[in-house]
Structures are given as structure tokens and as C-alpha cells.
Amino acid sequence: MDFLASLPGAAAQGIIWGIMAIGVFLTYRVLDVADLTVDGSFTTGGAVLVMCTVGGMNIYLAMLLAFIAGCIAGLVTGIFHTAFGIPAILAGILTQLALYSVNLRILGNKANQTLSVMKYDLLLSLRYINKSIIVGFIFVAIIIALLYWFFGTELGHSIRATGCNQAMARANGINTDKNKIIGLVLSNGIVALSGALISQYQGFADINMGRGAIVIGLAAVIIGDVVFGKIFKNFALRLLSAVFGGIIYYVVITIVLRMGLNANDLKLFSALVVALFLGIPFWKNKIVSKTIKHNKGGAGNA
Template sequence: MISSLIGAVELGLLYALLALGVYITYRILDFPDLTVDGSFTTGGGIAAVMISHGYNAWLSCIVAFAGGIAAGLCTGLLHTKGKINGLLSGILMMIALHSINLRIMGKPNIAIIDADTVLTSVNPWIVLGSMLIIVLLLMNWFFRTDVGLALRATGDNDRMIRSFGANTDTTKIIGVSLSNGLVALSGALIAQQSGFADITMGVGMIVVGLASVIIGEAVFGARNIIHATISVVLGAIVYRIVVALALRVEWLDASDMKVITAVIVIIALVFPTASRAMKQKKMAKKRTEEITGALSKEFKGGDLRA
């Protein structure tokens, strides 16, 4: 039990970069980007190919990050310059990346189980913790720069920010590129942690990222950008713990992972709405009782005067 929870926390830290990438498009840009399922595999494939050919594992992570940025750049260009719907742009790029990833990998599966990786050279907890702290610091710094503020404003109200002379096409391209760079980096680390890269490893990753974002915001809140990014990281960890606990149920096994993920996302989406509705109902009931009580006192007072 303890070992499975420790493993879940480690996986949560690995998927936290994916969640942060999804947070940029889903929450900050309000952009439904499905490129994630393809760029995750791109990162894993690049890392596996480079490591299997004897390249440094850290270098493979940097190149994987660049590969994700390139994938996001293409999606951003399709949407902004090609004037293609954002959702459709992501779907088209996701489909294209399947063939591109096969070209990169050369075959559907690459094993690197005996190779030196960033998680075997140093204690994985130190590596993951340090990497996440650096990414969080850089993200929070970036979103306070002029470009970062313009990116956030683009997601809130792109018409308003355009009226101030900002180029929303550029901010969207930057946001989508950065998002997929983080997703690809997560894919590279997952490939090194599992010891292989597979052409299907990115299937459903957008749902995993959304689950982490939604759970993090629902459980820990998101008062500001710093709080929000930390909540997303914690949400990724909570999500993996919930999955690990769910898989311990006797009538569930690993093949039910997608169903478990879908149920977790549904609960995470419905719970905040249901909670708000219940609070509003209680407040309305309390207000009605207060009004009824006040009217009752007035009528009694009137009867007494009569």
C-alpha cells in the first residue's frame, strides 16, 4: 500500500509538467488544444531515440522540449494564420504527429530500460523536485512579464487586448508552443521512467492533464497565478493517488484505467458545480426564512396593536 502510494506521488510529479502545459492552453488561453496527445509521444519518442543512440539524457530532454514547441508552433500557425478553428487545428496536428512520431522513432516501440537516464543518474525525487521548482519559478516569472500579461489578457478578452495594440496571434502561438513544450518534456521523462517509448503512449493524455488541472483547482483553489500553478502540480499528484487507490479495488484492473480517468474527470467537473448549487440553495432558503420571520413579526405586531 505504502509503496504504491509512493509510486503514485512520483508519477504525479512526472505528469505535473503535462498538467502545467494543459493549464496554459485550457485555463490561461482558453484554447481547446488536442495536440497534447501527439506532442506527449513526440517528447517520449525523441528522448528514447537519442538515449538509445548514446546521447546524453539531459540533452534528450532539451531536444524533446524543442520538439514539443515545434508541434505547438504548427498548431498555433494553423489557427492564427490559417484561420482554422482552434479545436480542429489541434485535431489535425494530433493526427499528423502520429505519422511524424513513427518517422522519428522508426518503429512503434523503443526500449531504453538498461540505459542511463536523468532519473537513474541522480535520485529521481531530487531531479523531479528541482525540475518542477525551476519550471514553476520560470512560469510565474514569465506570466508577470509584458508578454506573459498579454498572453493572460488574450485568454480573458482577446478583443480588448487587441484594442490596446497587442498582437493576439503572436501571444496564442507563444502560449500553445510553450504548453506543448512542457507536455513533450513530460513525455520524455515518462519514457525514461518506464524504460520505453511507445507510439500510443500519448493517447488520452489531454484527459489526464485536464483531470489534474480541475482536481487541483477544486481541491486547492486558484486565487492567483502562483497559487494556480502550485495547485495544478498538487492536482496531478492527487489524481495519481486516486487512480492508484482505485486500481486496488478487486473488480478493477489496469485495463480499466481510461474508465477510471473519465469518472474522475466527471466527478471533478460536477462536484464544484453541485457544491455551488447547494450553497446557493441554502442561502436562498435562509433568506426566505429570514423574510418569512420578519413578515411574521410584523403581522403579530399589527395584531397586537389592533
């Protein structure tokens, strides 16, 4: 019963991290870039929200500022990648490293800052898990609806084309550099928004809260693909499957922690799980091509 009682909390966390997975989906799946900025921009979002709220700002305005701060982080990575010609992964790592200092500054040179739900009017909190789940889903619905609209526009189409085939995009007059920057800006804005929600949920922002965020985001995207890939084809549903992936991830984590996994080993466990899920499509292809070869050989002999 103790275990069942912890599931709603896992779901709430999963939904919020699922929002961050939507951001990862935009870079990893749509732009075809693994953007490691998110480990930093997630924390930036949390830090900005906490400091603004503690400073007396309206919570929605603080959320907006957190989003914009994430957008700026994405912009920096985008400029490193396109104007400096740095490979996307390295560009993201550089921004992420730089953000560590920036985030410390935002947090007033402290490693963490608390944000009590008793003192401030927060949108969600682990004290009110049911409300948090509902708020999380409202954010998911709004974000997916906006992205669904955006990627159906001329600009959205051109960004998808950029991620799919750059030669084709340029041949059709699309500025691929500009589009990559827009994608990175949007993605990191959403990631920061997720960080802002998490900091409210847990009641503090911590300089290390984003560490390994990219792995969790990828895990959510990949789990979503593996579980729902066959039935969810539509763009909006694919975004939703990333959120569901986040929920599944957190439920599984909760289960393994209950089963006695040392919390310190959690990141090791997460990394191995993601490696495993990334490997599955690769192994699947290998097995399929082997079977095809085998069958062909058989037909030839008969």
C-alpha cells in the same frame, strides 16, 4: 504494506505527469483553450528523447530537443487555429492525428522503443524511485520559477490578457493571434518535456503513451483547483497545485487498482472522474443560485 510500498512510485509518476499538467494549465486556465495536441506532443517528447539517447546523444541535449519538438507541435496547432481560423479544439485534434504518423517515424516505424537505464545515463527511472521523485521536483521547481518570471513580464501579461479578454487585449494593441501561438508553443514544449521524463522513468517510448494525456492533465489541474484553490491564489502556487493534483490523481489510481479495478477499465474510470470534477463547480453554482432565490423568496414572504 504492499500497498504502501507502491505509493512512492505513484508519487514519482504523479510528479512527472504533474509537469504535463502545468502545460495543460497554461492552455486551459491561462489561454482559456482546451488544447488536445498534448496527446500527441507528449508522445513526441518521449519518442524524441528515446531515439536521441539511444543514438548516443547527451541526455540534457536530448531533453532540449524533446522540448523543441513539442514546441513545434504547439506551433502547428497555433497556426491551424489562428491563420486557418480552425476552432482551437479541432486544430489540436488535427495536430494530434498528424503527430501519430510523425511519432511513428521518430520511433523508426516501430510502435515502441526501449531505453534501458542499465545502458544509458538517465535522469530518472522506476528502478530508483526516490531519486526520480527528487529529479521530478527539481524540474517542477525550475519550470515554475521560469513560468512565474515569464508571466510577470510585459509579454506574459499580454498573454494573460489575451486569455482573459480578447477585446480588451486588442483594444490595448496586443496581437492576440501571436500570443495564442506563444501560449500553445510553450504549453506543448512543457508537455513534451514531461513525455521525455516519463519515457526515461518507464524505460521505453510507446506510440500510445500519450493517449488520454489531456484527460490526466485536466484531472490534475481540476483536482489541484478543488483541493488547493482556496489557499493557493498566487500564480506559482496555482501551478504547484496542478502538480499536486497530478500526484493525488496517481495515488488515487494506485489505490483503486489495488482495490481490484481492472487495469483495462482505467481510462473509463479516469474519464468519469474528470467529468465528475468538471461537473462539481457547475452544480455548486446551481445550488448556490437556488439557495439565493429561496432565501429571497423567504424574505419577501416574511
